[in-house]
Amino acid sequence: MNAAAPSRRVDGILFDKDGTLFDFHxxxxxxxxxxxxxxxxxxxxxxxxxxxxxxxxxxxxxxxxxxxxxxxxxxxxxxxxxxxxxxxxxxxxxxxxxxxxxRAPLAPAVPLAPFLDGLALTGLRLGVMTNDTEHGARAHLGAAGVIEHFHFIAGFDSGHGQKPSPAPLLAFATAMALDPARIAMVGDSTHDLMAGRAAGMQTIGVLTGPAQEAELAPLADAVLPDIGHIPGWLAG
Structure with missing residues (x-):
């Protein structure tokens, strides 16, 4: 495992896809x-x-x-x-x-390329774990022009299991050689946050999916309006 970097909260961020990177409704x-x-x-x-x-x-x-x-x-x-x-x-x-x-009509929660560029500049390892298929995840990230920003992409059918199991999240930690405690799981559902807690990760809820803040808050270290607020959370 990599040594902890005291200057930042995390060394990796694992994103859910639907309702997180892309506005759900x-x-x-x-x-x-x-x-x-x-x-x-x-x-x-x-x-x-x-x-x-x-x-x-x-x-x-x-x-x-x-x-x-x-x-x-x-x-x-x-x-x-x-x-x-x-x-x-x-x-x-x-x-x-x-x-x-x-082929779904994609509506990014924020302009994804500049957002991910900013995270990449900090040296963070980035991944996506979705309960969609890996085929769908790669198609959507490719269509949005951001697939190259991610070091790890997995769906429920990638062989690691599905959320709320922590197994696919831990597969990201293993692939990136990171301590799970130094990873933030970001998602819009209780499934995402339950998986993150079970994996021993930090958890961030976002409100770009169907779940309300009251549902996410008990499982989250922070609940943010959208992923665009993550840099502020990292700096805090």
Whole structure:
């Protein structure tokens, strides 16, 4: 493990993707409406059933806070939607979601390139761990023009497990040869922060996802409006 650097709080930052690097509703609630519309193929009753299965508000075109899809994996999202599509295999829906999600309309939480450039100048090791697929993560980071900023990218299917397990977070620590206590896990959900706490990492909650501050605060060392406030937290 690397020696601790007393001049800064952490030596590495591991980001969640959806709701953290990218604003959740501006990206995924918009995407989900298109998915529901496409899968229903013009059948309004089926749209209602799909929305109910996903706990998605069709009138407001956004996920409800309790939706199982918010923090779930691509497979879990497919299983959820399959309840309203009994004639379609879960595997078929899963593949459709993977390719559709890779083309989702991205809405970065902050201008990502300058933000990440600033972190890179401090020598921090940066990673992404998402419950999306690794394929989706790489597609989104590539489309945003920031994939080269990250030293580690993992999805639920990368072989390390999925959040809230600490295992994929510890895989980042091992790959970077860092003490977990010198890493900050940044995320918008309790899954992210639970995983961070279990891994022995520092935890930062951000409010660019569906969760409210009251939900995140008990699991977070800090709750910030968005990732753009991290440099101030580091300096403090």
């Amino acid at each position: 501006a990206t995924w609630s918009v995407w989900a409406y298109g998915v529901i519309r496409d899968l229903a193929a013009g059948d309004t009753a089926l749209m209602d059933r799909l929305a109910a299965a996903a706990d998605y508000d069709l009138a407001r075109r956004r996920f409800r806070p309790g939706s199982p899809i918010i923090a779930g994996t691509n497979r879990e999202a497919a299983e959820c939607l399959a309840r309203a599509l009994p004639r379609r295999a879960v595997e078929e829906i899963e593949v459709y979601l993977m390719h559709s999600a890779a």
